Amino acid sequence: MSSVTVDHVSPGHGHDDHHHAMPTGWRRWLFATNHKDIGTMYLIFSFVMLLEGGTLALLLRTELFEPGLQFFRPELFNQFTTMHGLVMVFGAIMPAFVGFANWMIPLQVGASDMAFARMNNFSFWLLPVAALILTASFFAPGGATAAGWTLYAPLSLQMGPGMDMAIFAMHIMGASSIMGAINVIVTILNMRAPGMTLMKMPLFCWTWLITAFLLIAVMPVLAAAITMVLTDRHFGTGFFNAAAGGDPVLYQHVFWFFGHPEVYIMILPAFGIVSAVVPAFARKRLFGYASMVYATAAIAVLSFIVWAHHMFTTGMPVTGQLYFMYATMLISIPTGVKVFNWVATMWRGSMTFETPMLFAIGFIFVFTIGGFTGLILSVAPIDIQVQDTYYVVAHFHYVLVAGSLFGLFAGAYYWVPKWTGYMYSEKLGKLHFWFSLLSFNLTFFPMHFLGLAGMPRRYADYAAQFTTFHQIATIGAFWFGLSQLIFLYAILRCFAGKGERASAKPWEGAEGLEWTVPSPAPFHTFVEPPEVK
Amino acid sequence: MKKWWRGIPGACAMLVGGGAWAQVNDMPGGPKVNQLNLHEGVTQIAHDVMWLHWMMLAICVVIFIGVFGVMFYSIWAHRKSRGAVSATFHEHVGVEVAWTVIPFIIVIAMALPATKAVVAMKDTSSPDVTIKATGYQWKWGYEYLDGAANGVKFYSNLSTPRAQIENREPKGEFYLMEVDNPMVVPVDQKVRIITTAVDVIHSWMIPDFGVKQDAIPGFLRDTWFRAEKVGTYRGQCAELCGKDHAFMPIVVTVLSKEDYAKWADEQKKKMAAQADDPNKDWTEPELIARGEKVYGANCVVCHQATGKGVPGSFPALDGDHIVLGPKAEQIKTVLLGHPGTAMPAFGGQLNDVEIASVITYTRHAWDNKGKGQDPTVKPADVKGAR
Numbered sequence: 001m002s003s004v005t006v007d008h009v010s011p012g013h014g015h016d017d018h019h020h021a022m023p024t025g026w027r028r029w030l031f032a033t034n035h036k037d038i039g040t041m042y043l044i045f046s047f048v049m050l051l052e053g054g055t056l057a058l059l060l061r062t063e064l065f066e067p068g069l070q071f072f073r074p075e076l077f078n079q080f081t082t083m084h085g086l087v088m089v090f091g092a093i094m095p096a097f098v099g100f101a102n103w104m105i106p107l108q109v110g111a112s113d114m115a116f117a118r119m120n121n122f123s124f125w126l127l128p129v130a131a132l133i134l135t136a137s138f139f140a141p142g143g144a145t146a147a148g149w150t151l152y153a154p155l156s157l158q159m160g161p162g163m164d165m166a167i168f169a170m171h172i173m174g175a176s177s178i179m180g181a182i183n184v185i186v187t188i189l190n191m192r193a194p195g196m197t198l199m200k201m202p203l204f205c206w207t208w209l210i211t212a213f214l215l216i217a218v219m220p221v222l223a224a225a226i227t228m229v230l231t232d233r234h235f236g237t238g239f240f241n242a243a244a245g246g247d248p249v250l251y252q253h254v255f256w257f258f259g260h261p262e263v264y265i266m267i268l269p270a271f272g273i274v275s276a277v278v279p280a281f282a283r284k285r286l287f288g289y290a291s292m293v294y295a296t297a298a299i300a301v302l303s304f305i306v307w308a309h310h311m312f313t314t315g316m317p318v319t320g321q322l323y324f325m326y327a328t329m330l331i332s333i334p335t336g337v338k339v340f341n342w343v344a345t346m347w348r349g350s351m352t353f354e355t356p357m358l359f360a361i362g363f364i365f366v367f368t369i370g371g372f373t374g375l376i377l378s379v380a381p382i383d384i385q386v387q388d389t390y391y392v393v394a395h396f397h398y399v400l401v402a403g404s405l406f407g408l409f410a411g412a413y414y415w416v417p418k419w420t421g422y423m424y425s426e427k428l429g430k431l432h433f434w435f436s437l438l439s440f441n442l443t444f445f446p447m448h449f450l451g452l453a454g455m456p457r458r459y460a461d462y463a464a465q466f467t468t469f470h471q472i473a474t475i476g477a478f479w480f481g482l483s484q485l486i487f488l489y490a491i492l493r494c495f496a497g498k499g500e501r502a503s504a505k506p507w508e509g510a511e512g513l514e515w516t517v518p519s520p521a522p523f524h525t526f527v528e529p530p531e532v533k
Numbered sequence: 534m535k536k537w538w539r540g541i542p543g544a545c546a547m548l549v550g551g552g553a554w555a556q557v558n559d560m561p562g563g564p565k566v567n568q569l570n571l572h573e574g575v576t577q578i579a580h581d582v583m584w585l586h587w588m589m590l591a592i593c594v595v596i597f598i599g600v601f602g603v604m605f606y607s608i609w610a611h612r613k614s615r616g617a618v619s620a621t622f623h624e625h626v627g628v629e630v631a632w633t634v635i636p637f638i639i640v641i642a643m644a645l646p647a648t649k650a651v652v653a654m655k656d657t658s659s660p661d662v663t664i665k666a667t668g669y670q671w672k673w674g675y676e677y678l679d680g681a682a683n684g685v686k687f688y689s690n691l692s693t694p695r696a697q698i699e700n701r702e703p704k705g706e707f708y709l710m711e712v713d714n715p716m717v718v719p720v721d722q723k724v725r726i727i728t729t730a731v732d733v734i735h736s737w738m739i740p741d742f743g744v745k746q747d748a749i750p751g752f753l754r755d756t757w758f759r760a761e762k763v764g765t766y767r768g769q770c771a772e773l774c775g776k777d778h779a780f781m782p783i784v785v786t787v788l789s790k791e792d793y794a795k796w797a798d799e800q801k802k803k804m805a806a807q808a809d810d811p812n813k814d815w816t817e818p819e820l821i822a823r824g825e826k827v828y829g830a831n832c833v834v835c836h837q838a839t840g841k842g843v844p845g846s847f848p849a850l851d852g853d854h855i856v857l858g859p860k861a862e863q864i865k866t867v868l869l870g871h872p873g874t875a876m877p878a879f880g881g882q883l884n885d886v887e888i889a890s891v892i893t894y895t896r897h898a899w900d901n902k903g904k905g906q907d908p909t910v911k912p913a914d915v916k917g918a919r
């Protein structure tokens with residue numbers, strides 16, 4: 001086998017020689033250094049966490065089906081709300097995007113792997129550990145933390161050891177995120193194929209590059225906030241205790257300095273996915289590529305200077321309120337540019353509507369509703385009326401579920417032929433899309449009304465006047481939750497090798513280096529970098 | 534074979550039917566049944582917010598229809614199945630500048646009226662009445678700082694019976710939005726609310742006033758309203774504050790000026806009559822009887838009527854070593870609270886008689902039966918420990 005001609009094989013062929021032996025069995029996964037294997041593990045992990053977070057959400061909706069306390073004591077209910085938020089943000093959405101980054105960035109920039117393969121392995125394997133600690137906190141004395149996913153002090157100072165476990169888990173996940181971000185930045189900046197200039201990169205790489213800088217900037221800020229909570233809890237520091245010279249509102253400032261960029265960390269890569277899917281199925285180049293890049297960068301910069309719009313009711317001085325209101329309103333401009341660009345891309349295209357396109361259009365449509373409620377919320381007097389009500393719950397689920405999650409689904413259907421070598425079932429994909437779109441709106445649209453009417457969030461019980469909308473939301477939530485099993489089945493079928501074989505480029509209008517390698521993508525790709533013209 | 538699924542519609546109907554309690558009506562001063570928009574409001578601020586919201590909504594809906602009109606037209610017209618051939622354009626500087634600049638102008642137009650409202654909301658100067666609202670886990674305390682009711686203070690607890698919450702009784706008209714002692718204010722007067730809290734952050738909200746202000750432990754914040762209509766207005770705590778977050782509503786009764794003066798007078802007399810005489814020599818049965826009431830108002834939500842607490846969250850008092858041990862330790866715990874737990878410092882909330890009586894009660898209740906050390910604690914003991 002050891003032939004001298006081995007040096008001359010072109011990428012995608014003959015990689016089973018002894019230099020690049022593919023590890024097998026559990027070693028392949030535990031010691032994984034291959035970006036595709038690690039990407040797959042990230043995606044599986046995030047889907048498991050999506051199911052965990054979803055189950056918690058359904059428990060909440062079950063309790064909220066009727067006024068009165070039926071199933072859970074309020075303290076347990078608060079644990080469910082808190083853990084639902086933490087699991088979804090840190091367990092489901094963020095790792096899912098890192099999974100996409102691992103799989104697709106090397107393929108899209110023509111690199112052979114991520115820059116730091118062993119760090120990549122480490123940053124993944126930290127996650128299951130953190131998830132276990134976080135989930136196990138339910139069994140700590142006093143249960144999991146019940147302070148809300150924002151973990152506001154001083155309430156978080158009152159919690160039991162479950163809180164410390166959550167802090168520890170979040171530290172670990174933060175470290176994992178930072179390592180992932182470093183890997184993305186170094187890969188994109190140093191390992192692009194010859195000719196692949198920055199402004200020729202697919203937008204998914206651009207949005208991830210910017211996201212990675214956001215991650216490196218703000219994950220340490222989160223670490224600082226929760227470390228101060230930890231030392232206040234155990235070492236008598238008084239960062240958030242007025243009696244010791246501290247200030248509870250300091251926590252909110254630090255948290256939201258992390259928290260607002262975090263929102264964009266969870267949506268920018270979805271913008272990138274949609275910017276790949278829409279041109280592919282409109283068979284037309286993305287409109288305004290450069291302005292998309294600038295808009296993404298503008299959103300990222302603005303995300304650092306708007307944090308206190310989460311805190312209008314804390315009682316800021318009038319100038320502070322005005323500044324944060326104006327700055328927040330500005331975000332709608334680059335976001336609007338993106339939506340206009342996507343619509344202009346579709347305009348006079350030659351469109352077909354396979355599942356990825358459906359999810360991308362669903363994303364644009366429903367995410368924009370969330371964008372508009374965001375603009376309405378940026379107006380401080382309105383925000384003060386609906387702060388901490390279901391209006392806010394509706395708003396951020398419109399941008400996080402219909403935004404990030406639908407973006408992830410669009411990407412998954414778009415690239416799953418590349419990952420597995422098999423086409424998903426279009427019938428199942430469409431069923432999944434229509435069920436998700438309808439049930440999502442059934443769940444969250446009535447929450448706007450609840451919030452405007454003054455229904456506070458994080459309540460285990462409510463006045464009887466709110467009952468009908470809560471019942472609609474609960475029915476929608478179960479429909480939405482169960483619909484995700486269709487996705488699981490559709491994707492598992494591909495992994496199991498059922499369905500049509502996928503060609504190297506299964507989508508007529510798709511562009512990019514990832515479609516130049518066979519489907520499924522071989523274990524090693526672009527060992528010799530491709531030439532980009 | 535009998536089709537098992539035929540029973541499902543019937544079961545669903547029963548489930549929904551079982552959930553339908555007595556006819557639910559709009560709650561005066563609270564939410565309407567299936568209310569779709571903000572409260573109509575009884576203050577200028579609330580009206581302004583309503584107007585702002587309609588303005589924002591209208592602009593957003595127009596843009597939404599415009600953008601998605603174009604998108605859905607494109608989806609219909611530019612599809613491959615209709616033989617559409619894709620164009621090749623992919624940028625246009627003029628269009629791109631236009632759709633950056635025009636939204637910018639729209640945003641400025643939105644910001645102008647909003648600015649006016651922000652400035653009005655933050656202007657808490659020259660109030661007619663000033664009231665301090667203090668958030669506790671889980672009730673509100675009100676203290677009148679000036680005017681006719683100067684010096685009046687009381688606590689405002691949820692008055693919905695536990696049995697309604699636990700579904701043992703049908704829910705009342707004001708379920709979860711009723712209190713024993715509402716805040717009372719005069720109509721057409723500028724009322725400044727100073728908020729603070731003793732334990733964690735709470736938030737004082739009345740949608741009909743357009744008011745929501747966090748109550749932050751150790752800090753003072755303020756807000757204001759001028760209610761234009763006599764009536765009762767209801768809100769709820771809006772910042773997650775622990776297990777009974779949903780059970781500490783805010784109720785404000787707006788009275789005419791004359792009725793307000795009358796109410797203030799009554800309150801002052803009542804307070805004078807209620808004040809415990811510190812020189813009175815309280816007997817053990819008197820302390821126990823008094824303590825049971827204090828326990829019911831302050832302790833029962835965590836430590837429970839059975840004294841068993843909630844395992845893992847709130848410790849049992851029944852058989853507890855501190856409750857059965859020397860009195861000094863228990864007095865200290867009640868006075869100063871237990872830092873790092875939900876046990877608040879009651880020293881500022883309860884007087885010596887109340888603290889002595891509630892401690893005496895816990896030492897005699899349940900299986901404690903006065904069998905521990907120091908079964909009776911006198912007000913003087915508490916006074917000495919302060």
